[in-house]
Amino acid sequence: MQVRVRALETILTEKGYIDPAALDLIIEAYETKIGPHNGARVVAKAWSDPAFKARLLKDGTEAVNALGYVSRVGDHLVVVENTSQVHNMVVCTLCSCYPWEMLGLPPVWYKSAPYRSRAVKDPRGVLRDFGVTLPRETEIRVWDSTAETRYLVLPMRPAGTEGWSEERLAALVTRDSMIGTGLPKRPEDVAS
């Protein structure tokens, strides 16, 4: 594929359709700037600030853009909250829809046939693949992103983090916890 893709880029460049320098910047942004740390800061803020959390759950795009310190998000970010009763999980059965601005590019497993096929039919089995077991009575709510809305899970704040700064809290927020296939780290996981 390396040769075939290089040829394609040569053709598109020679025909004047693309500027390779712009491609370099797109790649650099996804490798260095745009990743789950963006989402983690939003989650930590929501854990610390009830007014922000309410705003985030009402209109994710508006709330994130008002923060100013994480990269802007486009329209239709919907944030769904995990509680002791409901656990949310996000999938795109048709392709790979994913909140790129909050989490970066999706991991291979998210785009894979096993995840896309099973998440809507056997979400507890999928969670087991990730080593996550939830109480039997917890409602599992799966969001299949079939349009241009993008879903971000607001995980539950771990116990034992009272009084923590947003920065310390953000270190507990994993990418998978914001997709719903994982849980945040516990304080003892990051003890230094």
Place this chain on the structure above:
Amino acid sequence: MNGVHDMGGMDGFGKVEPEPNEPTFHAAWEARVMAMMRAMGAAGAWNIDMSRASRENLPPDVYLASSYYRRWALGMEQMLLEKGLVDSDELAAGRALRPGKPLKSKLTPEMIERVLTRGSFARPAPAPARFKVGARVRAKNMHPPTHTRLPRYVRGRVGVVELIHGCHVFPDSAALGEGDNPQWLYTVRFDASELWGADADPTVKVSIDAFEPYLEPA
């Protein structure tokens, strides 16, 4: 179209295998493909629905055997040929043999922010929404041979409208180059038993985002 990309509910693909410390890209060409796709989209060569359709139109055996970015590359080559932006002799030669055709724009380094933030797919509503939150709706039993975002596993099933997202570009039209044709977009929630039968896990609920033409009153 009823393609292999519409995977919800299929069996036999095995366990989900997360990769510890996964890199952003697994080869340099993957990054170039991703960036080329974004740059050509920003230039106006195609819209997001056309690019999804190009991957869904890959032969099923090719789709299943290809990695994610290989699908992107193959779909992109196909779109370039279909739109007359590149010719097959050029793909064979690995270089341009004639000048490019005019595109709406060209993505330059100064315009990068534009592709890093998602565009808006919301459009003014041509008519009031047909369904209210809480309404019982049935996903239509429809099987268009062209691009659609109504997954097979909900067709014919009854759910409840949970959210209304406003009016959005209708992918089924946009993929065919027929314009935005804005339609109301709803989150519709289904009980697992409605989708998978009486043996389904009673604690599971699944929602899709459904455009109004996909739904009828139930």
